[in-house]
Amino acid sequence: MTETPAEAPRTPQPVMGMYDAPMWQSIRDGALKLQHCASCDTVLYPPGPVCPHCLSSELEWRGVSGRGTVLSWVVFHKTYLDAYPAPYNVIAVRLEEGAVLVSNLEAPLPEGSWIGKQVRMIFKPMPDGFVLPKFVLDTDGTRS
Ligand SMILES: [Zn+2]
Missing domain, CATH: 2.40.50.840 (OB fold (Dihydrolipoamide Acetyltransferase, E2P))
Known part of the structure; x- marks a missing residue:
């Protein structure tokens, strides 16, 4: 946990959906990753269970x-x-x-x-x- 100066306003925290954790981890790591469809290469944002273009569930987290x-x-x-x-x-x-x-x-x-x-x-x-x-x-x- 990061030390928080007592006087610093608290940043509103992300509302984590079922598929969001890897994206926020990549942000903490300083290199954003988003889901890419392995079938048609569509980039998903926000993260989800299937490609909205071809409905494939073969999704990979890749850097952008x-x-x-x-x-x-x-x-x-x-x-x-x-x-x-x-x-x-x-x-x-x-x-x-x-x-x-x-x-x-x-x-x-x-x-x-x-x-x-x-x-x-x-x-x-x-x-x-x-x-x-x-x-x-x-x-x-x-x-x-
Ligand atoms: Zn696709």
């Missing part, structure tokens, strides 16, 4: 690139949870592997929009030590 594109974003100007003091952003990212994740972008507000911006995943400890997958702008220019 962590690179993606911002689909949508919003800035909240009201604090709903102590762990997320306002203002804070929420983004939807489509990973290269196809899964869409909802997270936060560690960047100053853009002059225009973040939609279409390339991002990459980081594993950021919250103030209480709980690690969450978040994103930063991917500006290294190595994308094809």
